[in-house]
Amino acid sequence: MKYDLKDDLKHLYRHLKNPVNITGLLFAAVFTAMALNIVLYLMNHSYEDINNSSNNRAVMLAKENIRGDIVSNDGTVLATTRIVDGEEVRYYPYANLFAHVVGYSTYGTTGVEQIANMRLVTSNDTLLNKIENDLYGSKDKGDTVVTTLDVNLQEVASKALGVYKGAIVVTNVKTGEILVMVSKSDYDPNTIDTDWESVIADTKSSCLVNRATQGMYPPGSTFKIFDLIEYIKEHPTDYDKYTYTCGGSLKYDNGKKISCYHGMSHGSLSLENAFAKSCNCAFANLALSFDRGMYASTLNTMMFNEKLPLELEYKKSFVEIEDGCSDSTLVQSSIGQGTVLMSPMHLNMVTQGIANDGMVMTPMIIKRIESSGGDSVKIYNPSEYRRILTKEEADIVTEYMRSVVTTGTGDVLKGSTYEACGKTGSAEYGTVKGDSHALFTGFAPMNDPEIAVTVVIEGAGSGGDYAVPIAKRIFDAYFGESYN
């Protein structure tokens, strides 16, 4: 028989004309869409939904299975379940070191213990093991959560911060992986359930707060990064023509006055010099020239007054700059004082974005989920969160942040081979003049950035003197230089 397309089409048309067939096709489409909707739900969203405190199934599964391990990026155990006298006891080998980021699950849940709760109580053990467990009446072992945390760097950072209160965040510039998250004061998650009363009674140290994400600090001069960005955005061609002569203080708004750190007078400055030497007067003067509405929207893009793409508990950063805000608000905010508040994590994300050619990556704390036997259950891939700068803008900011190290307040890092870039900050707080938090945020190497480091030390003094050396120890450890 000869094949005839026309006949075939006629045949198809006759079929499609039949109302019963049309109805069949319609329902087939709806049923398929409905099944697909469930499949997609399970693939994409169901985990965020079911890891909810209202889902009592987590409690049920926790009784059914042995809570799985939390491990570092190289498989070192950070949290595990041990059987002591027939009882399951959660054990944290590093005690205080990962207290906030790994969290605890003995008295409620926090940190990774919280965001991966459902994973830890779900067992994807092999069928054979499950049958064996069933036969012997033992429980199945929950899945292992592989984090992005680096034990070695976390130790270095924690040691470097020493007895100070504060926070350190280190992320991978290309992927947004969180390598280090230190917060002090801390506590021992092994004994948190018995220590609970004394821990919450000690309101002075607030050791339960994860300062890296929940700490609200005045950013001080690190905020000049945002001033610089806004000035470049408003003057894309002639931003480097700006000059200013610093006499140590600036008068504005009929008699109000701001001064440079310790009243220093910087003399005649280019924009790059002003940034490197962190001249308050030059930047206050710069800020007074801004279109305030535009600056507010730039700051929104930079995630101020906005949610962060962070699963860990955090606080939203705050800035008061808006269209029509007062000179005083603008000037105070432009040097990171007054009402502006930021979390160290947020500052780190912006730094990471600058280093990554303007693209902020979604911070990652969980790398993958494995069954207790080591089979991969789910792999999390890095994802772009938001472009905060064009590549050209990011390059300029990088260059300026490099001169902070070569000619400015970050000169402690000058001699290092890895070409660090950054910005220091000394943020005054409280009522006593002169008390300040030391800040540094930066990345290295300049040409192909690998890690972004943010350091906040409460009440230590100037960023250049206290925060930069700590950052240096972390950079040194990462890039393999020995230090003493």
Add this chain to the structure above:
Amino acid sequence: MGSFISETSNYLFVITILLFLLSDVLVFNNSFNKSVKDIINLSQVILGIFLHAIGYITLLIRSDDIRYFFFFAFQEIIILAVIMIYHTLYPKINKTLLYNMFFFLFVGSIMLSRLKFDLALKQFIYELVILVFSFFVPYIIKRIPSLDKWYFIYAGVGISLLLIVILAGRVVNGSMLAFRIGDMSFQSAEFVKISLVLFLASYLANYKKAKNYIFAIVIALIHIAILVVSRDLGSAGIYFMSMIFLIFVSSENILTILTGAIAGLGSFTLAYIMFDHVKVRVATWLNPWEDIRGSGYQLTQSLFAIGTGGWFGLGLLKGMPYSIPYVSEDFIFSAIGEEMGVFFSCSLIFLYLAVILYMFKLAKSMKNDFYKYTIYGFGVSLATQVVLTVGGGSRFIPLTGVTLPLISMGGSSLWTTILMFSIIQGMVLANEAEEPVEEEEEEDEI
């Protein structure tokens, strides 16, 4: 052995339902001769019993409750007897349709037994009563050739049944749905699904002019209006779809569906503006997490169940389906997803689709328009019901609270669906008794 079966049961369930689906696709195809078809049909019975057995063995092992064994044996004996009686009474009965019906009933009996033993027992008694009654249905259809002239009776019965509820009914979950005779609670809206399709099918088979549609629509809209007043929007939706599609099949005009879609959306908008409970349903659908302890409770618990169960489920008796209110009626699909897995529950969706497409195929082979429209109408009614309950529980569409045919708890729903299946059986048998005509070739099933 026991541990092996209970730990692997969920995989066995998936394999079984996929094989059953495959057997359906094979048997719907006319290219096999009768003996091959018989073998496939036989394997369908075996697959059904296998699924049933795995389910009850798992329940028995995990609960150590010996009643599960006796209940399983009891059901098997009765159902095999019923199948034998069917074959004796009607040697030409459509086995495919019959065995598909039993497969759904088996899934339902496993899930209901898991939820509550007494519930499953009660449901099985209902099942038994209607199965015995349905022995007579094909006989009645064959013996009363004037069934297609009874349209006023169908309309009268349907409207009266619905009105009884309004006048003598009691309020269940905020909707007036049921009236009681003695200990039995009758949900009229269920039975009227049948009478409404019979009315539309018989009337449209007799009067094919466009002006006659108006009368058919008016009568159908009276049904729907009563339901809207009694706040049963799910059933109202099912009636509406039956009406639109039956007029479509009779008029063969695609504009019917477009008009129906516009009218449907229009009335939904109107209902949204008029009724607060509709507003709540829509808001919950859009964001169930807003009020997780209040209006969003049912839906979020349902999503927890599906999500926690994952691809292969937590295993029978290992989940917490009872956290979902009305789990045995409106949310049994989510309970199946939780404990038997999403692979299984999605396969179940396609099994429903297969049966509905098979009904459409049977409808096309009818020589008599009344039969054709009736079978087609039942298919549309069941399909809509599946979409409303599965889609509602999985946040595909807003929640309306209807049952999953042949699986959910509820005597009225079960009786209605089994009656639909037996009426289809009767019509197929009556159709074959007439002189055979060339059957139209069929396209793919899924």
